[in-house]
Amino acid sequence: MNEKITRRQAIGQMMAAGAAVAVSGSLLESCTSGSKSATHVAQFETSAPEGTKVITRTWEGLGEISLLGLGCMRLPRENGGRLIDQEQVNTMVDYALAHGINYFDTAPAYGQSEEAMGIALSRHPRESYFLATKMSNFAFGPNSIATLEAAKTMFETSLSRLKTDYIDFMLLHSIGSEKDFSGRFADNGVLDYLFSLKEQGIIKHIGFSYHGPDKFLAEMLAKPYKWEFVQIQMNYADWKKIADDSGDDESTKASSSGQYQMLAEKGIPVVIMEPIKGGTLANVNDALKDRLAARYPQLSPAGCALTFAASYPSVMCTLSGMSNMEQLQENIATFTDFKAFGEADNAFMMEMADLYNSNKHVPCTACAYCMPCPNGVNIPGNFKVYNTTSDELNIPDPQNPDKDYKKKKKILLARYKKDLVDGTRADACTKCNVCLEKCPQHIRIPDQLQMIKDLIDSL
Amino acid sequence: MGNTPKEPLQSRRHFLSSLLEAGLSAPATWAKSKLEAAQGVPGEAHRQTAVAPPGAISHDHLNSLCDGCGLCIKDCPTKVLKPSTSEYPLPAIAQPVLDFSRGWCDYDCTACSQSCPRGAIQPLDIDTKQSTQIGLAQLVKSLCINSSDAPACTICRDVCPASAIKMRDDYSTPLITIEGSAPRRRVFPEIEAILCIGCGLCEFRCPSQPAKAIHVEGLKIHEEN
Numbered sequence: 001m002n003e004k005i006t007r008r009q010a011i012g013q014m015m016a017a018g019a020a021v022a023v024s025g026s027l028l029e030s031c032t033s034g035s036k037s038a039t040h041v042a043q044f045e046t047s048a049p050e051g052t053k054v055i056t057r058t059w060e061g062l063g064e065i066s067l068l069g070l071g072c073m074r075l076p077r078e079n080g081g082r083l084i085d086q087e088q089v090n091t092m093v094d095y096a097l098a099h100g101i102n103y104f105d106t107a108p109a110y111g112q113s114e115e116a117m118g119i120a121l122s123r124h125p126r127e128s129y130f131l132a133t134k135m136s137n138f139a140f141g142p143n144s145i146a147t148l149e150a151a152k153t154m155f156e157t158s159l160s161r162l163k164t165d166y167i168d169f170m171l172l173h174s175i176g177s178e179k180d181f182s183g184r185f186a187d188n189g190v191l192d193y194l195f196s197l198k199e200q201g202i203i204k205h206i207g208f209s210y211h212g213p214d215k216f217l218a219e220m221l222a223k224p225y226k227w228e229f230v231q232i233q234m235n236y237a238d239w240k241k242i243a244d245d246s247g248d249d250e251s252t253k254a255s256s257s258g259q260y261q262m263l264a265e266k267g268i269p270v271v272i273m274e275p276i277k278g279g280t281l282a283n284v285n286d287a288l289k290d291r292l293a294a295r296y297p298q299l300s301p302a303g304c305a306l307t308f309a310a311s312y313p314s315v316m317c318t319l320s321g322m323s324n325m326e327q328l329q330e331n332i333a334t335f336t337d338f339k340a341f342g343e344a345d346n347a348f349m350m351e352m353a354d355l356y357n358s359n360k361h362v363p364c365t366a367c368a369y370c371m372p373c374p375n376g377v378n379i380p381g382n383f384k385v386y387n388t389t390s391d392e393l394n395i396p397d398p399q400n401p402d403k404d405y406k407k408k409k410k411i412l413l414a415r416y417k418k419d420l421v422d423g424t425r426a427d428a429c430t431k432c433n434v435c436l437e438k439c440p441q442h443i444r445i446p447d448q449l450q451m452i453k454d455l456i457d458s459l
Numbered sequence: 460m461g462n463t464p465k466e467p468l469q470s471r472r473h474f475l476s477s478l479l480e481a482g483l484s485a486p487a488t489w490a491k492s493k494l495e496a497a498q499g500v501p502g503e504a505h506r507q508t509a510v511a512p513p514g515a516i517s518h519d520h521l522n523s524l525c526d527g528c529g530l531c532i533k534d535c536p537t538k539v540l541k542p543s544t545s546e547y548p549l550p551a552i553a554q555p556v557l558d559f560s561r562g563w564c565d566y567d568c569t570a571c572s573q574s575c576p577r578g579a580i581q582p583l584d585i586d587t588k589q590s591t592q593i594g595l596a597q598l599v600k601s602l603c604i605n606s607s608d609a610p611a612c613t614i615c616r617d618v619c620p621a622s623a624i625k626m627r628d629d630y631s632t633p634l635i636t637i638e639g640s641a642p643r644r645r646v647f648p649e650i651e652a653i654l655c656i657g658c659g660l661c662e663f664r665c666p667s668q669p670a671k672a673i674h675v676e677g678l679k680i681h682e683e684n
Binding site: 289293297298300326329330394407410411414415417418419 | 589590621622628630631634641642643644653654684
């Protein structure tokens with residue numbers, strides 16, 4: 001990670017100072033010429049008017065926060081490999097700040113994300129952005145890191161990686177059950193520790209991210225702690241029911257609407273994760289895409305998803321895990337000329353949700369918390385092959401073969417065989433179940449892999 | 460040129476000059492196409508790697524076993540096969556090579572593999588043929604009609620027998636707004652390498668002038684999907 005002051009960096013700082021420089025695609029290209037990131041920059045000017053910034057909302061005690069935030073779990077990689085492409089992260093962060101994005105959400109659990117964000121953001125004045133990170137003390141198995149000592153180390157490491165001495169928004173990472181909350185935060189003194197940091201001004205605001213049933217969220221809100229914000233999964237497809245996470249009875253039901261409404265009623269600002277459901281709502285099938293484009297010609301499918309989520313008034317920030325400049329530019333365009341959805345739009349989006357959910361999906365958001373699988377299965381890869389094929393309506397049905405059966409079989413088998421390397425396909429799953437508790441979507445992973453294997457075998 | 464009758468002297472001159480032209484034009488055309496290839500401009504001879512018929516297994520396999528009998532070329536129903544000149548390394552000459560300016564490799568055809576008496580093109584059943592990747596289609600966006608504001612062209616996607624092409628919305632450019640029409644997203648074809656078998660129907664049918672926007676690059680060693 002190259003920190004020498006370059007012409008590139010100097011220009012980046014100029015942009016961050018809010019200079020009214022028209023950031024056209026060609027200017028960026030000359031800034032990054034010669035670097036790998038040049039290939040990721042748009043060739044044309046985007047539809048975002050020059051020099052404009054994304055819409056913000058102001059919250060008492062919290063500040064003026066951009067309605068679009070950068071989620072830092074899916075940062076760009078070098079050559080599609082494992083190392084984060086620091087130059088591209090720097091370019092994206094500079095561009096984001098120049099366009100008024102001031103909320104950045106990372107976590108220790110996101111690999112090298114905190115470090116990359118520390119490098120990128122520390123090139124800008126600290127007061128120009130809000131940093132959100134998390135206490136990712138997941139207590140899985142015998143190597144549990146749920147002790148107070150481990151939490152202190154984790155927090156101090158976060159500060160050092162982020163190159164800062166305070167955190168604006170600290171989240172308890174991925175709460176879902178009483179056992180989880182008590183074990184990781186209440187019973188071991190970690191939550192008290194975080195509140196003491198708040199008293200010292202090292203943490204400004206405490207909240208939590210949530211993956212669980214609506215009922216337990218109500219219980220969390222009833223506890224005697226001041227939660228200043230809560231992060232939930234919210235998108236139009238999950239509005240009525242968060243697939244796979246949700247059971248059918250009151251104690252297991254999970255829905256974006258249920259969770260949002262609870263928070264709105266209590267006046268707690270909401271940070272949204274998965275507004276595009278891990279990117280799946282950006283790549284919807286043609287039927288759905290045409291319907292969205294007919295009604296919202298100015299918006300991409302991702303733009304429709306973001307607008308739906310962000311229009312709700314209690315939303316403080318909508319996090320998008322943008323992985324390249326095009327996505328960043330596209331989303332900024334949606335939020336610079338933000339046209340909030342009303343009731344009629346929401347009703348329409350519910351129709352679109354039904355259309356989306358009528359296709360069988362494995363509700364994987366490619367977060368990769370399940371990886372690495374001890375048996376080498378490429379879990380998100382298998383689900384992606386299935387979901388992409390399902391969205392195209394290309395899943396072959398050997399019981400009721402239609403006229404396109406041969407074509408569909410060919411497509412699915414080609415992808416299964418070639419998109420996935422030997423040894424990583426669904427048939428390598430041994431049902432060891434190590435992945436089960438890690439999935440924030442509560443996907444019954446071994447069962448779903450079995451479903452895919454059975455389908456392939458039956459063709 | 461009009462139909463003005465020429466005087467005998469002028470018409471003989473005309474005849475001689477057109478003869479000269481024909482004599483000169485062949486090398487000139489060849490030179491032009493090589494120049495285009497060198498500049499990276501897709502033209503008639505832009506293909507960098509030749510495309511061998513399915514069943515040939517690999518260029519080496521074909522080149523070592525083919526004796527140039529020409530039966531496959533004779534039997535090819537779409538006339539995509541032609542005798543090679545410099546497409547394969549010397550001394551291979553007059554061996555079957557696909558030229559998508561002449562035709563395409565039909566999805567339901569195995570004629571050449573059935574006619575080869577030498578095993579240079581192995582016989583294939585239709586399922587194997589449809590899984591044999593002889594090349595990969597590539598797009599040059601700047602040559603694609605979709606780079607202009609003309610109505611969207613989806614011909615390559617429409618004709619692809621392997622469903623290997625999808626139209627992708629391009630969000631890096633603004634909506635196309637033309638007086639009298641609703642604003643629309645620019646779209647470009649996106650080729651899924653895993654599904655493309657290099658049959659060349661996309662290239663054959665691409666209406667772009669003077670150069671095809673989509674063309675097939677051959678695989679020296681054929682693959683299976």
